[in-house]
Amino acid sequence: MIRVLIADDETLMRAGIRLILDNADDVEVVAEVSDGPAAVAACRGQEVDVALLDVQMPGGDGITAVAGIARESPRTRSVVLTAFGDDRNVARALRSGASGFLLKDTGPAQLIHAVREVAAGEPILAPQITRGLIERHLLTPDAGEPARRRLAELTETELEVLREVGAGLSNAEIATRRHMAVGTVKAHLSRLLTKLDCTNRVQAAIVAHEAGILDGR
CATH class of the missing domain: 3.40.50.2300 (Response regulator)
Known part of the structure; x- marks a missing residue:
């Protein structure tokens, strides 16, 4: 099973992501949190394979959490979720150690596929996007x-x-x-x-x- 953490300050967004992932037989949501520090703590305390992190969270942003997770729970791969494909956020996330970057309008099948790919060690940014950002x-x-x-x-x-x-x-x-x-x-x-x-x-x-x-x- 791929163990997933969801970090988003919006309860409905967390519920929606969980609902999508619950349709995958090989994915299990093991934690839901509402800010970055809680995400870091949850990954440190549990065996989390993939952390899905919102960028904007009042209690602590997701990109800062990416760096904390990379430092304290190196087995966990982080994916940043955002409503906007802002190049600056993508660059910050990748520099902090994120394994990928997804828009919140990603379809259910694509989200499940992304979780599987990241858990397997593959990036989820298309090659041309990766090269362009670099x-x-x-x-x-x-x-x-x-x-x-x-x-x-x-x-x-x-x-x-x-x-x-x-x-x-x-x-x-x-x-x-x-x-x-x-x-x-x-x-x-x-x-x-x-x-x-x-x-x-x-x-x-x-x-x-x-x-x-x-x-x-």
Whole structure:
């Protein structure tokens, strides 16, 4: 079962999300909270696989909670929910360690699919959106040399996987392109995330872009 936390200050929104997720046989809502600090505490106290977090909550916003969850409950993957696709919020969420970003008008089937994908370690932003956000908001000026130094511990295969991650490919797509099993790709990805001190593949993609290793793919 995929254990999910819902954080939203609107009772009806929480109820609606729960109602949708209750239709999935492999998803269980284990906690509902109304602010960011409560979300962090709930993830710390329970085995939560996916946290769905509203951005605007009076008691503490969801993006700040993303960082707290990444720090205190690293097994939990966070997804930010918002009524508006504000690039600034997307960028903040990804920098804080979010695994994805969804609009609140996402359909029921898409929401369930997103929860499953994130629980499996896949990002839920489309590759072109990920690349656009990286290029517009997330790259740090003059970060090329520091980023290249961070790659020094990676093996050649890990570098190849990182290049594909930087291009926005999923684990399945990387497996096809590199003639690997999906499980092998996941193992390489896990190791390179540890070596780069990254929380998720989006942060790893930022390092790849800053290091300039996507040129000439």
